[in-house]
Amino acid sequence: MNQAAGNENSSEQKTVNVICIKWGKKYGPDYVNTLHSMVSRHLSRPFRFVCFTDDFEGINDDIEVKAIPKIGFKDFDEQVPWTKGHGWLKLTCFANPLYDLEGPTLFLDLDIIIVGSLDEFFEPEGEFMVIKEWDKSDATGNTSVFRFDIGAHEDALEHLKKDPKAAIADVRNEQEYITHFVDRQNKLTYWPEKWCRSFKRHCLRPFPLSFFQEPRIPEEAKVIIFHGKPHPDDALEGRSGKWYRKVLPTKWIAEYWR
Template sequence: MSQVNILCIKWGKKYGPDYVNKLYNMVSRNLTLPFRFICLTDDAEGIDASKVEVKDIPKVGFADFDNREPWSFGHGWLKVTSFADPLYDLTGPTLFIDLDVVIVGNIDCFFEPEGEFRVIKEWDKKDETGNTSVYRFNIGAHADLIENLKNNKDKVLASVRNEQEYVTSYLNKQGKLQYWPAGWCVSFKRHCMPKGIMSFFKPATIPEGAKIVAFHGKPNPPDAILGVSGKWYRRVLPVQWVADLWR
């Protein structure tokens, strides 16, 4: 296969530049295909520009996004800018990966299944909603969803809770939505943590066949390394494999 793109986005202060640099390192260890690694961001300080192509979060012709209206910062909405056309000089197959993940296996396979848009099936919902922690698309192929949001903002925001509900429901209506095979992308909280009281005695484990572990909500990877749950009702013992792989 010819060169592919790995794309991430960082805005605000929730995640530091170390998340970007470690994501690059994890990709470089687990992807054998030639790749470009691009980070869209509003703050490039601390990102290793010798490895990462650092670019501004693009203007998309929608004032709410281009002027950074407050709502556009919440619930992942700025990720919609990844669908801009053009997106700098990028072309071709692109794997978007959230910053709060740990890559635990080879990810060449994410470029193998056919389909216009591949995404995680949201673990906690029975409808079509996908989890956009990891999705694959061709650059510029879905710019119409930005235009639709621009022209129908109030209607869209009244009908969905977040960016991933909008993106995946919109593409599902077009017949373009497909999911990764079950087990490739897993949730740290739902699939790695022991159930119930066993979390007091056993650390989290990597499910067989998993490629990417998503740390949505709390804990984040550095919390898991230290054994900090971030929630009073959840016990997390220190997780050595996160320390070994998130670097």
């Protein structure tokens, strides 16, 4: 168990959970270690940090590491390549029970940068809180940062397992599936808009300023989301990952992403 220092009232607060998931080779253990370090600096209440993974190698000893939960669905449990299950393993955190975890839980993607306090993410009321997807006009949320109570959304897994083909017929990806499912139950709530900002949409300067001005941290931002390209290590070095997008070396990343 981990506990951030510096909060005189921490003994009066209930322990919360911060979880992440790592599978395959897209991100190395350094991403898990860095995420834990950022959470430790930006969350003042008592917390458990747990990484679910298929490879324990290289993850720091002070991080709780557990195998990706088995949910009784072959595509997920065997991580079958090129299936919806293999790309949607984030959903396994809705298993009930989820090891010995209980209570309020903040899920964080590995490829984010925390630039402000996480304390406020545990304060608003809501059964499922998530980022409002920036380019969608429907209920879709971006699941890079979401909060839920352990065991509260097991029905989303059961619905998928019962008839996978029908369950995913009208969605493109995992975040559409879960946020649409929760929205149909009137349990979906979004974070304040300025808390979670997209690096590509809100940090990069518009053309042609992007050729001359470094990306910025938006006002009131707490978490910067890196979806698609570039990843944080790319942006730090000025690699955009796309020929049509100019990204100057972003020096502030080194200050926060450590």
